[in-house]
Structures are given as structure tokens and as C-alpha cells.
Amino acid sequence: MQAVLSNVTAVAGDSLAARTVSLRIEGTKIAEISQDALPPKSGELLIDAEGRLAIPGLVNAHTHLPMVLFRGLADELPFDEWWKTRIRPVEATLGPEEVYWGSLLGLAEMIRSGTTAFADMYFETDAVGKAVEEAGVRAVLSYGIVASELDQRGKEELRRAEGAIVRWNGAAEGRIHAAVSPHAVDTCGEAVWREAIDLAKDRGVILHTHLAERKEEVESCRAKQGASPAAYLDRLDAFSVPTLAAHCVEMDSEAIGVLAERGVTAVHCPKSNAKLGMGFAPVAAMQKAGVKVALGTDGAATNNRLDLVEEMRMAALLQKGVSRDAAVLPAREVLRMATCVGAEALRIGHGTLAAGSEADIVLVDLERVHTLPVYDPLSTLVYAAQSSDVTDVIVGGRFLMRDRELLTIDEEKVKHEVKRLAKRYRN
Ligand SMILES: [Zn+2]
Known part of the structure; x- marks a missing residue:
């Protein structure tokens, strides 16, 4: 795409400072960000983004x-009841068709709420990958390994994990990468962990x-391994x-201390933890x-949304409440977690708007009745905006949503298919 976004309030650079700029997109990248107006070159699209962040x-x-x-x-x-008696049995019935349509529904929800990249752990990875390829976002895909022993079944789990890497690492013009995902310390045995x-x-x-x-996971790890899950995995050189x-x-x-020293990225999931009664x-x-x-x-079985705009607000509010400290986790830091820190952990760039960066840009309408007036755009984004305020989503210089219309996913068809498939899961 060749385009100039003019009069846009952009959260730019490493400092995440919000200022009114013109931003030029050339091909897949951000070519230029300027506080002066950038006149469009011939053939370039000019998008007036006044009022948008x-x-x-x-x-x-x-x-x-x-x-x-x-x-x-x-x-x-x-x-335990949620996972073992309710979710695992229905998961066992899933095939590629269900996973494909479910993935497209989740992708539609994520694009609508401004997500351009995600790290996934599931199975039927080919069906997930096909949906991601069509939707146009970035992803780190993996097959979730669950195996207590390195027996025939455990080996088959590892084979599937390797198959997902072979098929998807570097796919979709490099938008898709792969990971290895042993599910947890209490759902994979030591030999399985070592192989993974x-x-x-x-x-x-x-x-x-x-x-x-979970508390039980940590207690069982301490009893069996004499170490916390973090220290145990460090011992395995994970x-x-x-x-x-x-x-x-x-x-x-x-x-x-182990995570800090070893450079591990913790992924905070405040809504899931709260809803399952796990704590903070x-x-x-x-x-x-x-x-x-x-x-x-x-x-979404524990959240129940895939909505990072809401997740940012929940993260900021819950941490303040639990810490009894209004200064904890300020809006800028929460946005940094949801952009730069995530992007670097997924190894898809720096997650910032800067000249030379991939053009992965989300526009948010801040001129809504629940957001005006805007004194501090980051405060408005984290504490007042909602995901339906996201108007446009660009990944690698390509619009995936324009003026709230999804361009890569047939939303009505996806909703129809998911409603049809969901009939079989009703109690
Ligand atoms: Zn999870």
C-alpha cells in the first residue's frame, strides 16, 4: 500500500509519546513520520485521520x-472440573473443520479489537494456520504438547509439534512463525520436556x-522436584x-529472580486468572x-473474549486494586506490554511506530461519547476506550479492517458456520 495518514495522533517511537503527525506507508513498511504535513505523492492514498489515535x-x-x-x-x-470434565472431552471431538471456523471467528474478534499478532497453542495446527494465512495477521503457532511419559503417545505428541514447525515456520510470506509448546510442568513429564x-x-x-x-501446580512441582516451576524448568535448561x-x-x-535473570517473558492474562479464581x-x-x-x-473459554483493549484496562485496574497503589501499572506501561514487549517476545520486530518499521498500525476513534474530552490520549485509550472504537487495522501495509469493515474475513459466513457447529456442544 502507498498511503499517507494525515492529522493523526500517533503513539510513536520507543517513548510511546502521543503527538499529531503525518505518517507515510510505502509497501509493507512505515516510510516516514513527520510533524509537518506530508503531501501525498502521485498514486498515494491520502487518509485524513483527525480524531483518531x-x-x-x-x-x-x-x-x-x-x-x-x-x-x-x-x-x-x-x-480441574472445567478442564478435565468439560473442556478436554469436547476438545477430543474437534477436527480441522471446527478448528478452522473457530479460528476465523477468533481472528475476526481479534482484528476488530486491534490485535495484529498473537501467540497460539492448540492442535489441528494446519487448520489454525490456514485461517491465519487468509486473515492476514501475524502469528506464532504451535501444537500444545500434553504427555506425562515419553511413550508412544508422548513421541506422537512431539512428532505433531515438529510437524507444525516444518509446515508453518516462515509461512505466509514470513507472517507466521512457529514455537514449541509443552503445555505445563504438571501436564508434561520430564523426558517430554527435555525432548521439547x-x-x-x-x-x-x-x-x-x-x-x-495454579497453586496446586506449584505445590506438586515443589513436592516432586523440590523446586518452583520456574526453578525446575531452569534446571532443565529450558x-x-x-x-x-x-x-x-x-x-x-x-x-x-529466575525469570528476570534468564530473560523469560511472562505473559500476564488478568481476566482468565480472575475468572478461574486463580488470583493475580x-x-x-x-x-x-x-x-x-x-x-x-x-x-475464550476462560476470558471470555479475545479483546486486548479490554485486557489492558483490566490489567491496569486489577493491579492497582490488588497493590492498593493507584500509581502501579500506568497506561503507558500497559500499552508497552501489549505492543513492544509482546512483539519482541514473538520476534516480530519492536512493536513501535517508527520509520523503517513494519506498518502494523491500528486506528482508534477517540471522539466518542464515552471518550471525550481527550486530555491524555493514552489515558483515554486504556481507561475509557473500548474495542468497538477500533476503526482500522493495517498489517504489513495492508488493510485488514477499513472503517470497521473486515476485508479479509467473510464475517457473516463465519458466524453462520460457528452457530451451526456449536449446536453439537450444547448440553
Ligand atoms: Zn493458556
Whole structure:
């Protein structure tokens, strides 16, 4: 695309400072950002974006995309009952058709709420990848390995994980990358973990896992391994591979120290943790210790949305409430978690709007009745805006949504197919 966005309030550069600029997109990249008006060259589209805020594309650093199919299917249950007796049995019935349509529904929801990249962990990875390829976003895809032993089944899980890497790493003109995702310390045995770590090393991809989400998980790890999940995985040398560690709720100072020292990115999922009754991740303490903290929604079976605009607000509000400190997790820091930190962890650039960066840009209408007046655009974005204020989404210089209309997904068809498929999951 060749275009100039004029009169736009852009959250630009590493400082995430908001200022009114003109922004030129050439091909897949941002060519120029200027405080002076940029006259369009011949053939360039001129888009007057007055009243709109331009932010870097939001990065959902932990989700299970096709689980939108189970949105609201099993709410308000204890974790074990939720997972083992409700979710796993219906997941066992999923095939590529269900995963494909579910993925497109989740992608439509994410694009509508300003997400341009995400890290996923699920199965039927080819169906997820096909949907991502069509939708036009960026993704780090993985097959979620669940295996207590390195028996025939465990080996088959690892084979599937490797198959997903072979098929998807570097696919869709480089928009898709792959990861290795051993599910958690209590759902994968040590031999499985060792193989998974070696696979990530051999293939040069990141690790993506759940870490210290639940009290029981941490207690069983301490009983069996004599260490916290973070210290145990460090002992297995997991963190010599760049790692996304989702949740990090039950963290003591030693575990926080391991993540800080080893450069692990914790992915904060405040809504999922709250809804499952897990508690609150010590985000302020982790950041203070130097841990990189990104933001994720987790799956829609526990959120129940894939909406990072809402997730930013929940992260800021919950951390302030739990810390009894209004200064904790300011708006700029929450936006940094949802953009720069996530983008770097997914290895898709710096997540900033700057000349030379990939043109992954989200426009948000701040001139709504629930957002005016605007004194501080970042405050308005995090504390007042909602995802339906997102008007335009650009990934790699291509519009995926223009004036709230999705351009790469047939929304009505997707809704029809998901409603049809969901009939089989009703109790
Ligand atoms: Zn998860």
C-alpha cells in the first residue's frame, strides 16, 4: 500500500509519546513520520485521520484461538472440573473443520479489537494456520504438547509439534512463525520436556508454556522436584531458549529472580486468572525485578473474549486494586506490554511506530461519547476506550479492517458456520 495518514495522533517511537503527525506507508513498511504535513505523492492514498489515535498493532502473547467455540460453555467451575470434565472431552471431538471456523471467528474478534499478532497453542495446527494465512495477521503457532511419559503417545505428541514447525515456520510470506509448546510442568513429564526443549533448540524457535498458573501446580512441582516451576524448568535448561511463560500467578521472589535473570517473558492474562479464581500475577513486582511482562487473553473459554483493549484496562485496574497503589501499572506501561514487549517476545520486530518499521498500525476513534474530552490520549485509550472504537487495522501495509469493515474475513459466513457447529456442544 502507498498511503499517507494525515492529522493523526500517533503513539510513536520507543517513548510511546502521543503527538499529531503525518505518517507515510510505502509497501509493507512505515516510510516516514513527520510533524509537518506530508503531501501525498502521485498514486498515494491520502487518509485524513483527525480524531483518531494510531497505535502499534496489539500483540496477544498467549491464547488458544479455536477455544472461542467453547465461549460460555463451562463457566464458573473449579479448574480441574472445567478442564478435565468439560473442556478436554469436547476438545477430543474437534477436527480441522471446527478448528478452522473457530479460528476465523477468533481472528475476526481479534482484528476488530486491534490485535495484529498473537501467540497460539492448540492442535489441528494446519487448520489454525490456514485461517491465519487468509486473515492476514501475524502469528506464532504451535501444537500444545500434553504427555506425562515419553511413550508412544508422548513421541506422537512431539512428532505433531515438529510437524507444525516444518509446515508453518516462515509461512505466509514470513507472517507466521512457529514455537514449541509443552503445555505445563504438571501436564508434561520430564523426558517430554527435555525432548521439547531440544526440539526448540534444533529448530531455532521459541518455547511457549503455562507457568505457575495454579497453586496446586506449584505445590506438586515443589513436592516432586523440590523446586518452583520456574526453578525446575531452569534446571532443565529450558530458558536457554527464548520463552513465553503464560500466567506467572504463583510467583515468589526466587521464581521471579529466575525469570528476570534468564530473560523469560511472562505473559500476564488478568481476566482468565480472575475468572478461574486463580488470583493475580505480581506484575508490579516482576517488572520491578526486571522481568519482561507481555499481555495475553488466554483462550475464550476462560476470558471470555479475545479483546486486548479490554485486557489492558483490566490489567491496569486489577493491579492497582490488588497493590492498593493507584500509581502501579500506568497506561503507558500497559500499552508497552501489549505492543513492544509482546512483539519482541514473538520476534516480530519492536512493536513501535517508527520509520523503517513494519506498518502494523491500528486506528482508534477517540471522539466518542464515552471518550471525550481527550486530555491524555493514552489515558483515554486504556481507561475509557473500548474495542468497538477500533476503526482500522493495517498489517504489513495492508488493510485488514477499513472503517470497521473486515476485508479479509467473510464475517457473516463465519458466524453462520460457528452457530451451526456449536449446536453439537450444547448440553
Ligand atoms: Zn493458556
